[in-house]
Structure formats: structure tokens, C-alpha cells
Amino acid sequence: VKSSKDRILTTHAGRLPIPASCQDLPIRLHRGDAVDQDTIDSAIGDVVRRQLDVGIDCVGDGEFWKARNVAYYGAHLSGIEVRPIRQGEVTTTRNSTGERQEFAGFYKDMDSMGTLFFVPGEKPMPPDRDRMVATGPIKAKGTAAIDREIKAFKSGIERAGGKVEEAFFCVIAPGWLDHFIFNEYYKSDEEFVFALADALNAEYKAVVDAGLILQIDDPGIVDWWDMVKPAMRVEDYRKQIASVRIEAVNAALKGIPEDRVRYHLCWGSWHGPHTHDLPLKEIVDLLLQIKAQGYSFEAANVRHEHEWRVWQEVKLPDEKLLIPGVISHATNVVEHPELVADRIIRFGEIVGREKVVAATDCGLGTRVHTEIAWAKLAALVAGAKLASQRLWK
Amino acid sequence: MTAVDRVLTTHVGSLIRPEDLIPYFRKIEAGESYDEPAFERRLGEAVEQVVKKQVETGVDVVSDGEFGKSGSWSRYILGRISGFERSNEPSVPPMAGKDHRDFKEFYEEYESQYGYTGIGKGIQAGTWIVKGAIHYTGKTKIERDIQNFKKALAKTKTVDGFLPVVTPSAAVIAARDEHYKNEGERLQAFAGVMREEYQAIHQAGLLVQVDDAYIPGKYDVMCPPAPLEDYRKWVAGRVEAINAALSGIPEDRVRFHICWGSWNGPHTNDVPLRDIVDLIFKVRAKYYSIEMANPRHEHEWRVFEEVKLPQDKVLMPGVISHCTNVVEHPELVAERLLRLAHLVGRERVMGSTDCGFAQSPFARRVHPTIMWAKLAALVKGAELATRTLWGNRQSASAA
Numbered sequence: 001v002k003s004s005k006d007r008i009l010t011t012h013a014g015r016l017p018i019p020a021s022c023q024d025l026p027i028r029l030h031r032g033d034a035v036d037q038d039t040i041d042s043a044i045g046d047v048v049r050r051q052l053d054v055g056i057d058c059v060g061d062g063e064f065w066k067a068r069n070v071a072y073y074g075a076h077l078s079g080i081e082v083r084p085i086r087q088g089e090v091t092t093t094r095n096s097t098g099e100r101q102e103f104a105g106f107y108k109d110m111d112s113m114g115t116l117f118f119v120p121g122e123k124p125m126p127p128d129r130d131r132m133v134a135t136g137p138i139k140a141k142g143t144a145a146i147d148r149e150i151k152a153f154k155s156g157i158e159r160a161g162g163k164v165e166e167a168f169f170c171v172i173a174p175g176w177l178d179h180f181i182f183n184e185y186y187k188s189d190e191e192f193v194f195a196l197a198d199a200l201n202a203e204y205k206a207v208v209d210a211g212l213i214l215q216i217d218d219p220g221i222v223d224w225w226d227m228v229k230p231a232m233r234v235e236d237y238r239k240q241i242a243s244v245r246i247e248a249v250n251a252a253l254k255g256i257p258e259d260r261v262r263y264h265l266c267w268g269s270w271h272g273p274h275t276h277d278l279p280l281k282e283i284v285d286l287l288l289q290i291k292a293q294g295y296s297f298e299a300a301n302v303r304h305e306h307e308w309r310v311w312q313e314v315k316l317p318d319e320k321l322l323i324p325g326v327i328s329h330a331t332n333v334v335e336h337p338e339l340v341a342d343r344i345i346r347f348g349e350i351v352g353r354e355k356v357v358a359a360t361d362c363g364l365g366t367r368v369h370t371e372i373a374w375a376k377l378a379a380l381v382a383g384a385k386l387a388s389q390r391l392w393k
Numbered sequence: 394m395t396a397v398d399r400v401l402t403t404h405v406g407s408l409i410r411p412e413d414l415i416p417y418f419r420k421i422e423a424g425e426s427y428d429e430p431a432f433e434r435r436l437g438e439a440v441e442q443v444v445k446k447q448v449e450t451g452v453d454v455v456s457d458g459e460f461g462k463s464g465s466w467s468r469y470i471l472g473r474i475s476g477f478e479r480s481n482e483p484s485v486p487p488m489a490g491k492d493h494r495d496f497k498e499f500y501e502e503y504e505s506q507y508g509y510t511g512i513g514k515g516i517q518a519g520t521w522i523v524k525g526a527i528h529y530t531g532k533t534k535i536e537r538d539i540q541n542f543k544k545a546l547a548k549t550k551t552v553d554g555f556l557p558v559v560t561p562s563a564a565v566i567a568a569r570d571e572h573y574k575n576e577g578e579r580l581q582a583f584a585g586v587m588r589e590e591y592q593a594i595h596q597a598g599l600l601v602q603v604d605d606a607y608i609p610g611k612y613d614v615m616c617p618p619a620p621l622e623d624y625r626k627w628v629a630g631r632v633e634a635i636n637a638a639l640s641g642i643p644e645d646r647v648r649f650h651i652c653w654g655s656w657n658g659p660h661t662n663d664v665p666l667r668d669i670v671d672l673i674f675k676v677r678a679k680y681y682s683i684e685m686a687n688p689r690h691e692h693e694w695r696v697f698e699e700v701k702l703p704q705d706k707v708l709m710p711g712v713i714s715h716c717t718n719v720v721e722h723p724e725l726v727a728e729r730l731l732r733l734a735h736l737v738g739r740e741r742v743m744g745s746t747d748c749g750f751a752q753s754p755f756a757r758r759v760h761p762t763i764m765w766a767k768l769a770a771l772v773k774g775a776e777l778a779t780r781t782l783w784g785n786r787q788s789a790s791a792a
Contacts, residue, residue, distance in 0.1 A: 106718075106760035118718075121502030273720040273763050300688075302717060306724040328688065331717040332499075334659040335688040342692055369499040372659055 001213055001262050001294040002058065002166050003321055004354050007388035008344055009057040010380050011323065013264055013296055014170040014215060015363025016051075016062035017370035019043045026366075029067035030125055037152065040065045044156025052162040054374065055381035058213065058357070059167050061153040064365050068172075068180065070132050075145040077199050079136035080181060084129055091128040093179040093227040094268065099276040106272070116270040117367050132181045138195040143206045146171075150210045168262065169207045173218035174200055174252055175245030179227070190244050197252040204252055208260045216253075216292065219266050221245055225278035234282050242286050253291045262294030262323060263287070267304065269362040271330050274303040281310045288317060296323035298361040300343065301330045308343070311350045322351055325361030326383065327376045329368055334375045340383020345390060353391040358384045397740055399779040400730055401453040402771050403709060405650055405682055406557035406602060407466060407749030408447075408458035409761045411439050418754035421463045422517050436460060437541045444545035444554075450765060451772035453552040454600070454743070457545070458751075461538040465512055465753040466604055467559045467566070473531020474586055476572065477521050477565065484520040487567040488654055490613030491662040503658065511656040513755025523570040527582045529589040539597045555600035555648055557749075561587045561638050562631035563607040577630070584637040595642045602648040603635060603678070606748075609653045612664035621668060628672045636677050648709065649673070650682035653690070655748040655758060657716045660689040667696050680707045684747040685729065686714040686721070694729070697736045708737060711747030712774065713767045715758035720766045726774020731781055739782040744775040 002009060018025055022043050028035055047062035066072060070082040090096050100107045110116065114124030150169065157164050174196035178189065186192040207214045224241045225232075232240070253261060265287070267277040280297070287295060298304045308324070316322065326343040327335050340358070347356045358380055364373035410418070414435060420427040440457045447455040462469035471477055486493075488510055493500045508514040538556065546554050561583035573579040594601045608628055615624045639647055651673060653663040666683065673681065684690045694710065702708065712729040713721050726744065734742045750764045751757055759767070 103760070103762045103766075106762045109760060120499060120506050271718045273718060273766055275720050275766060301719045302686075302714065302721040302725055303719050304722070306722050306728055328717070328719075330719045331688065331714070332503075332657045332659060333687045333689050333714075333716045334661050336690070336692055338692040338695075339688055369496075369502065371496045371499045375496070375659055375661060 001259060001321055004356055007392065008348070008353070008384040009357045010359065010384045011056060011058035011168065011357055012060065012360040012364065012377060012380070013266070013325070013362045014060050014063050014217070015365035015367070016047050016060070016064060017365045017373045018064040019046045021046065025065060026067070026125065027123070029065070029071075030069065032069065032071035041152050041155040042159060044152060045159030048156050048160035048164070049162065050374065051377070052160060052164070054377045056377060057165055059164055061156060061169065062365060063170060063363065065152070066149070073132065073181065076141060076203065077138055078141055079134050079138040079185065080132055081135050082130045082132050085131050089131060091131045091180070094270070096229070097226045097276065098231065099226055099272060099274070102275070103273055118271055119366065119369055121369065122366065133184045134181055134186070134192060135184050137185070138192070138199050140199040140202045143202050146203045146206045150207065150212065153212070154210070166213060168213040168215045170215040170217050170264070171200065171203055171207060173216045173220060173245070174248045176218050176220035179220060179223070193244060193248045194251060197248040200252040201254055204256055208256050214256070214261045215296070216249060216261065216263050218245070218249060218263060219268055221265050221287070222278045222283060223268050226276040237278070238283065238286060242283055246286055246289055250289070250291050256291070258291050258319070259293045261292040262296055263290050263292035264296040266298050266362045269329060269367055274301070277303055280304065280307045281313070284310055284314050288320070293319060294321040294323045294357065296359055297325065299324040300326050300328040300335070300361045308346050308350070311347065316351045316355065321355050321357060322347055323357045323359045326358050327360040327380050329360065329362050329364050332368055332372055334372060335379045335383065337379050337382035337386055340379055341386035341390065344384060344387035348387065348391050358387070398783060400734070400739070400742060400744055400775040400782065401552060402744045402775045403452060403454035403555070404456070404746040404768060404771070405749045406456045406459050406555070406604070407751045408443055408456070409751045409757050409764055410458070410460055410754050411442070414439055414460065415754055418463050419515055422515055433537070437544065440541040441545040441548065444542070445549055446765070447768070448549045448551055450768045452768060454555060455551050456555050456557060457538060457542040459557055459749065461534065461541065463754065465516060466557065466749065467563045468516070470531070470559055470564045471521065473529065473534055473590070474527050475530050476523055476525045476527035477568065478524045479517070479519050480522055482520045483518070484567045488610055488614065491617065492613050492659055495661065496659050500658065503656070508755070510654060511756070512753045513757065515755045516753055521565055521568045523568055523572045523579065525572055527579075527586050529586045531590060532593070535590050535593045539594060539599065542599065543597060553600055555602045556594045557602040557604050557650070558587065558590055558594065560603045560605040560631070561634045563605045566607055580630070580634045581637070584634045587638040588640065591638060591642060595646055600646055600648055601642060602650055602682070603639070603676075604650045605631070605635070606652045606654050609651050609664055609669065613662045616664070624664070625669070625672065628669060632672055632675050636675070639677050644677050645679040647678040648680035648682060649676045649678035652684050652748045655715060655752055657758070660687070663689055666690065666693040667700070670696055670700050674703050674706065679705060680709050680743065682709040682745055683711065685710040686712050686747045687716045694733050694736070697733065702737045702741060707741045707743055708733060709743045709745040712744050713746040713771050715746065715748055715750055718759055718763055720763060721770045721774070723770050723773035723777055726770055727777035727781070730775060730778040734778065734782055744771050744778070746771065
């Protein structure tokens with residue numbers, strides 16, 4: 001993971017807007033339709049090109065072409081099926097949070113609009129009637145599926161035509177897959193999570209072997225806090241949920257050099273109140289045990305912006321980097337570059353300027369309007385430039 | 394209000410109307426008949442409830458939620474003045490400037506879903522035409538609003554109460570004038586008219602809050618191509634009109650609210666506060682409500698590193714944003730208050746919101762449950778800031 005040697009580098013959390021050329025992609029992927037590979041490669045090319053034009057240093061594939069359904073995971077892992085939901089079941093643990101109970105009226109509106117993000121003009125997906133379940137041993141089905149994805153990204157980079165200094169590729173952590181793939185086979189959830197970890201190891205390796213930076217997406221590490229039933233004390237949550245998942249992620253990272261990995265956590269990107277979020281300080285020491293070099297986390301939205309102060313108390317190990325969110329996906333208002341610079345500088349002053357890579361809180365794609373997503377990335381780059389001028393003056 | 398020994402809290406004024414009031418406003422807007430006694434009864438109750446809820450939440454300086462206003466925060470005045478006629482010709486959107494041009498697709502989608510500038514659908518369309526001299530005819534309505542609010546205040550304990558009103562410069566800006574010689578003359582007429590409303594509020598012992606989203610918002614419409622200087626000249630004229638309307642009211646009973654438009658849009662062409670702050674402080678008010686919580690203006694607390702806040706003035710920075718559903722963490726609220734208090738003095742900062750939560754009866758910037766959670770976060774954050782600024786002692790209530 002490149003550090004900010006002589007200026008603040010920029011990146012983002014992964015998801016970017018769907019290019020105009022394939023607006024119908026989400027619904028087609030949702031239905032499991034076959035999609036022409038050339039369309040995807042060329043769309044990735046557009047998105048990479050645009051990141052380079054805006055001035056993003058570490059680019060991604062935009063993730064708009066992946067669905068999180070059985071068509072996708074079934075190609076990667078064995079032991080997964082889909083079945084209709086039964087009375088009282090949810091399709092994702094996101095739908096059984098404490099926050100949902102507290103803000104029942106708000107979530108009722110959200111559900112009836114079919115949105116999590118309130119993006120003007122968005123085309124809501126039909127509500128899920130099924131849930132994914134693990135009904136047999138979870139095993140990797142080789143690396144053919146991930147290899148195809150890596151190939152698509154590389155082909156997109158080639159089509160973009162510019163010089164890409166660094167590129168990252170996102171794969172979900174074992175401890176987050178189990179919020180939408182439900183265990184109906186393993187004796188314990190712990191066993192299930194470790195089986196997922198074992199299966200993911202080959203995929204993680206394939207990403208790194210391809211020369212890409214592996215980004216592990218792991219909102220589960222904090223999101224289970226408001227989902228676990230019955231609610232836990234922080235100490236118990238750390239022991240029973242967080243530590244187990246961190247062990248699992250480290251198991252999945254076995255044999256992978258730490259300096260090729262960045263770890264992304266967030267408190268869930270839906271546009272809700274987030275008043276039940278677990279404070280970063282309750283878990284930061286555990287996060288530092290993860291065998292990753294960089295940490296991407298939310299620090300721009302109003303529930304977590306104050307948490308930059310956590311790093312005043314916690315020492316960041318020498319070899320690690322912070323990739324704080326300085327751009328939020330939870331408002332249409334575009335961050336002022338001066339604000340972006342302020343946010344970067346306060347991290348830089350605590351952990352050292354070369355150890356800060358500026359990013360977004362979470363993916364911007366489908367979280368804000370396409371026009372706004374790109375304007376926000378431009379503000380990120382402009383803000384990083386201001387911060388660099390001040391930090392290297 | 395007397396000397397304070399803690400960070401007080403307030404907000405910008407408009408709060409989301411109860412569901413059962415909205416059908417009345419739909420009829421009022423559509424010009425249809427409605428059950429007036431039932432509406433008046435329910436309005437009085439609703440004001441009482443919303444005042445009580447603000448107090449229970451811990452807000453110090455409260456409003457009536459602007460529940461009595463139809464139309465919008467500015468166009469309500471059409472129901473309280475003479476001289477205007479409505480025509481069906483489509484109106485020119487007064488706030489569509491560079492931001493609308495730069496984010497064309499976004500605004501098309503946004504406004505088709507949430508109405509013009511996002512203040513809800515159902516506000517009467519068409520153009521307003523000035524056909525004769527403007528006179529104030531709203532005595533009954535303002536007296537009703539004052540009485541509803543005062544009755545509600547009498548039933549509870551607050552630090553103070555304010556009623557928001559539109560400035561002469563922001564009242565019916567999209568109008569076509571067939572009566573006055575020029576804009577200056579019309580502005581003067583509006584100042585005279587608004588003065589009556591301000592006086593009524595002041596004489597009732599309430600704080601007058603004058604609202605103007607058009608002063609900051611006009612920049613995006615004028616510039617470019619106009620240079621900043623032209624715009625500043627335009628602002629200076631507006632400030633004069635506001636002061637004329639405020640004449641006779643002591644500064645310490647006046648709050649001035651500006652914002653760059655409360656729609657949840659990009660706002661990338663907003664005029665920097667630094668470019669107008671001197672003109673803003675020329676408005677004869679003691680309390681200034683300025684957006685500082687949304688990410689386009691959050692950095693502008695630094696303006697006060699360079700600009701000296703004129704003596705005896707108090708800032709009411711927005712430390713809560715209506716442009717995100719995420720509820721501010723009280724620690725963030727405290728941080729925002731503290732950095733400003735360190736610059737201008739702890740007695741001169743009052744915690745507030747960026748803007749109202751409902752600029753019309755049909756607007757809803759966030760869900761009502763989130764609005765109340767945000768106001769609770771404001772109160773909590775102000776308590777944290779107080780602890781830092783005044784030490785850990787139990788703070789006595791002010792006023």
C-alpha cells in the first residue's frame with residue numbers, strides 16, 4: 001500500500017457510480033441474467049479513466065458490476081443455496097437492528113420507498129423474498145471466478161489507457177458474509193465464519209498475486225454490535241464477536257504479505273441515524289491486530305467525524321497507515337476542499353503526514369447521485385492538494 | 394436574556410408539522426374551503442405540543458415551529474399582504490443558478506421527487522404580480538400565531554421564545570412588478586409592511602427572527618457572470634431594507650438567520666461567508682444564525698480567526714445539519730461549539746441548527762424521528778461543551 005511520501009495520496013472505498021453505458025446492469029445482475037463481458041470491461045475502463053482524470057491515486061474497479069446474490073457467491077463457494085424466507089425471518093441482519101426499533105417510523109418510510117439511500121432518480125431493487133443459506137460445507141470452488149473478475153479489472157485498466165500507479169480490489173471479509181449468508185449447516189457460528197475464512201484465502205491470494213492491493217470489506221466488525229440478539233456488553237462483544245471475526249480475517253489472510261492489504265470497516269452505508277453505532281475507541285486495539293497495512297474507516301459523517309481524536313490516544317504501529325474517510329456518502333452536499341484539508345491535516349498532525357491516505361467514508365456509487373459522486377471525488381483531490389501544500393510547506 | 398453560564402441551545406425555527414395538520418394546508422394552498430374552526434383549534438394544540446416537546450428535549454430558546462404559516466417560510470407573507478395577484482403563467486425559478494446548471498440531472502431528479510428546492514410538492518404554482526400598493530393585512534394571522542405561541546410558552550418554562558419572519562428582501566422574490574417604479578421602491582414598500590409584523594412580535598415580548606436565504610443564495614444566481622462586487626452592492630441594498638424594517642426594535646430582541654438554501658444539493662457555488670460577513674453584521678441584530686454544520690460550510694468557523702465578532706453580538710452556529718439522516722454525535726457538536734467559543738468567547742456562542750427542518754408545511758428535510766434525535770444531540774453536545782467551558786459544576790438555568 002503506497003504511503004504519502006511527498007504529498008497526500010487519495011483513494012476511495014470502492015463502489016462508484018454505474019456508467020451511463022450500463023444503467024440496467026444492477027437489475028440484470030439481481031435477476032442473475034448473463035451479461036456480456038465486453039460491456040463490463042469497457043464500463044470498468046470508463047470508470048478507471050474517470051478516476052485518473054479526477055486525480056485519484058489508488059484506483060478501483062468501481063464494483064458496480066458485482067451483485068451480492070447466489071448467482072455471484074454460488075460461483076465462488078460451494079455449500080450455498082437460496083430458499084424463500086419464512087415467517088419472521090429477515091433476508092439480511094441489517095433488517096433486525098436496535099436502531100430499526102428505535103426509529104421505526106423512519107424505517108417504515110424507507111421500506112415503503114424501497115430505498116436505503118434516498119438517491120433522487122434511483123431505481124429501487126424489488127424486495128428480497130429469499131435468503132442465502134449455507135446447507136453444506138463451504139469450500140472455495142477454485143479461483144476461476146475471482147480470476148475472471150481480476151481479468152476484467154485489468155482489461156478495464158488497459159482500456160483506460162492512463163498510467164495507474166496502484167489499484168485495489170475489494171473482497172468481503174468472512175465476518176460480514178454471514179449477515180446475508182445464513183448458517184444452516186455448521187454447529188456454531190464460529191465454525192461457519194472460519195469455514196468462510198478458509199474458503200476466502202485462495203481468493204485473497206489470487207488478488208494479491210495479480211499485483212493488486214487487496215481491500216477486505218468488513219463492516220461486520222462493528223455492525224454486529226447493533227444486530228446481535230440479545231444485546232451484549234462491550235466486553236462480551238469484543239470477546240465473542242469481534243475477536244472471533246478478527247481471528248477469522250487473519251486466518252483468511254494467511255500467507256499474504258501485510259503490505260499488500262488494506263482493511264475497510266464502516267458502520268453500514270445506509271442513510272440512517274446511526275445512533276447505535278459502536279464507538280471506534282471500543283474496538284480500535286483489536287483492529288490493529290489485523291494483518292493489514294492500511295485502515296479505511298469512516299471519519300467524515302457526523303456520527304464518526306469526532307473520532308479522529310481516538311488516534312491521539314492510540315499509537316498507530318510504525319508499519320501501518322490510515323485511510324480515513326474525509327468525504328461522506330450520507331449527504332448530497334459536496335465537501336468544501338478546505339474542510340477536506342482540515343480533516344486530513346488533523347490526522348497528519350497526529351500520526352504523521354506520510355501515514356495518511358485520504359479517502360471516502362464508504363463507496364459513493366448508488367449512495368449519492370452520479371454527478372455528486374464525481375464532484376465529491378474532485379473535492380477530495382482538491383482538499384488533498386491543499387493539505388499537501390500545508391503539510392509539506 | 395441575561396448573562397449566561399452555559400452554552401444555550403436553539404434552532405432555526407421551522408419544525409415538521411404533525412400529519413393531521415397537513416390536509417388543512419393542502420386545502421389552503423389549493424384555495425379550497427376547509428373547516429376553519431377545526432383547523433384553528435388543532436393549530437393551537439399543535440403549537441402547544443411542539444413547544445412542550447422542544448422544552449422536554451432541552452432546547453432553551455424555542456419557536457412555534459412555524460406551524461401557522463402556509464406556503465413557505467417566505468411566501469406565507471402572500472396571505473398577509475395586499476397588492477398581489479396570482480397569474481397562471483409559469484414562474485421563473487428564482488434560485489436556479491450555477492449549481493443547477495452544473496448538476497442538471499441531479500436537480501431534475503431531486504426536484505421532481507421533492508418539489509422545487511426540495512420544500513415539498515403542493516405549493517401553489519404560477520407567478521405573482523404586483524398590481525397595486527402593498528399593504529399589511531395580516532394582523533389577525535400574526536396575532537393568532539403570537540397568541541398560540543404565548544399560550545404554549547405560558548404552560549412551560551423556557552429561556553426565551555422567537556418567531557421567525559421573512560425579510561423584506563426575501564419576501565416574494567419571484568414576483569413581476571406592474572406597480573412600483575423599480576425594485577428599490579418595492580423593497581422599501583416591503584420594509585414598511587414587514588415592519589408591522591416585526592413590531593407585533595416584538596411588542597408581544599417575543600424575539601423576532603428575520604430569515605433570509607436569498608441574500609447568500611443570490612450569489613449562485615448572479616455570479617458568474619456578475620463579479621462579486623456587483624453582488625455585494627446588491628446585498629448592501631437588502632441589508633438597508635432589513636434595517637428599515639427593524640427600526641425601533643432593540644438589537645438584543647432580534648435574531649438574523651441566513652443560509653445558502655436548505656435543499657440537500659451540492660452547493661458548490663455558494664458564496665464564501667468571508668465575502669459577505671461584514672455586510673451580514675450590518676443587520677441590526679444581536680444574534681446571528683449561520684450554517685456551519687454541513688460539509689460546504691463547516692470549515693467557515695475559521696472566518697472568526699480573522700474577523701472580529703462585533704461587540705455584544707452572539708453567534709448561533711449551525712452545529713446540526715438537516716442535509717443528512719445521520720444524527721450528529723454529541724462529541725462532534727461539542728467540538729464545533731468549542732472551537733468557535735475559543736475564538737469569540739463562551740458567552741457568545743449558542744448551539745443551533747443549520748436551517749429549519751420544514752421550510753413549508755409539506756417539507757421534511759429529515760424524518761421527524763430523526764429531527765428530534767438531532768435536537769437531542771444538540772442539547773447533549775451543548776452540555777458537553779458547557780462542561781469544558783465552565784467546568785464540571787452543575788449549571789444553573791439562565792435568564
